[in-house]
Amino acid sequence: EAGVTQFPSHSVIEKGQTVTLRCDPISGHDNLYWYRRVMGKEIKFLLHFVKESKQDESGMPNNRFLAERTGGTYSTLKVQPAELEDSGVYFCASSLLGSSYNSPLHFGNGTRLTVT
Amino acid sequence: AQTVTQSQPEMSVQEAETVTLSCTYDTSESDYYLFWYKQPPSRQMILVIRQEAYKQQNATENRFSVNFQKAAKSFSLKISDSQLGDAAMYFCAYRSAAGTYKYIFGTGTRLKVLA
Numbered sequence: 001e002a003g004v005t006q007f008p009s010h011s012v013i014e015k016g017q018t019v020t021l022r023c024d025p026i027s028g029h030d031n032l033y034w035y036r037r038v039m040g041k042e043i044k045f046l047l048h049f050v051k052e053s054k055q056d057e058s059g060m061p062n063n064r065f066l067a068e069r070t071g072g073t074y075s076t077l078k079v080q081p082a083e084l085e086d087s088g089v090y091f092c093a094s095s096l097l098g099s100s101y102n103s104p105l106h107f108g109n110g111t112r113l114t115v116t
Numbered sequence: 117a118q119t120v121t122q123s124q125p126e127m128s129v130q131e132a133e134t135v136t137l138s139c140t141y142d143t144s145e146s147d148y149y150l151f152w153y154k155q156p157p158s159r160q161m162i163l164v165i166r167q168e169a170y171k172q173q174n175a176t177e178n179r180f181s182v183n184f185q186k187a188a189k190s191f192s193l194k195i196s197d198s199q200l201g202d203a204a205m206y207f208c209a210y211r212s213a214a215g216t217y218k219y220i221f222g223t224g225t226r227l228k229v230l231a
Contacts, residue, residue, distance in 0.1 A: 035221070
């Protein structure tokens with residue numbers, strides 16, 4: 001079974017530019033999450049999709065962040081325009097629908113975003 | 117709002133020895149799930165162990181076990197017979213059993229295993 005795939009693995013952009021991160025969840029996983037970790041801090045929730053619907057986007061920092069999951073398969077997270085504080089590692093995770101105890105999160109390797 | 121606290125930014129353990137990583141959390145809920153995730157240097161996080169709050173028995177997975185103290189809101193991870201491959205960042209996580217599917221993570225503990 002292929003795992004959660006994220007790309008790019010690294011991205012370095014200048015302040016004001018746009019970056020799009022992509023996540024391919026495990027096939028059949030309807031739950032898809034985006035998380036972010038800033039150096040030394042906790043892993044913070046950004047949003048949660050169930051299939052193509054946004055279930056919870058309470059963690060999205062502001063309207064410079066736009067997440068989509070067209071067709072309920074892969075997801076993209078666009079940051080436009082990027083600011084210095086957006087730097088961090090962006091993780092995607094997926095899971096089956098159902099109780100989280102029996103369907104734990106599967107994480108991707110993350111995208112390390114550096115805004116200069 | 118729920119919070120998860122990992123007070124040990126870094127820990128070291130000798131190979132074959134035992135180490136305990138601490139995690140405390142704050143919640144007003146009675147039913148929830150707790151998890152320990154491990155992120156090796158290759159960066160992909162993997163589930164180590166999980167616990168349902170309504171189960172009093174501590175979860176065990178081979179060399180990994182937890183000490184779940186619900187009243188104290190404590191969920192520590194014990195690694196026995198530490199191996200070099202255990203070196204990683206360890207994250208404690210909380211998830212409500214109802215409502216939001218959001219996981220709350222701590223800041224992580226970096227575990228070094230000394231040969």
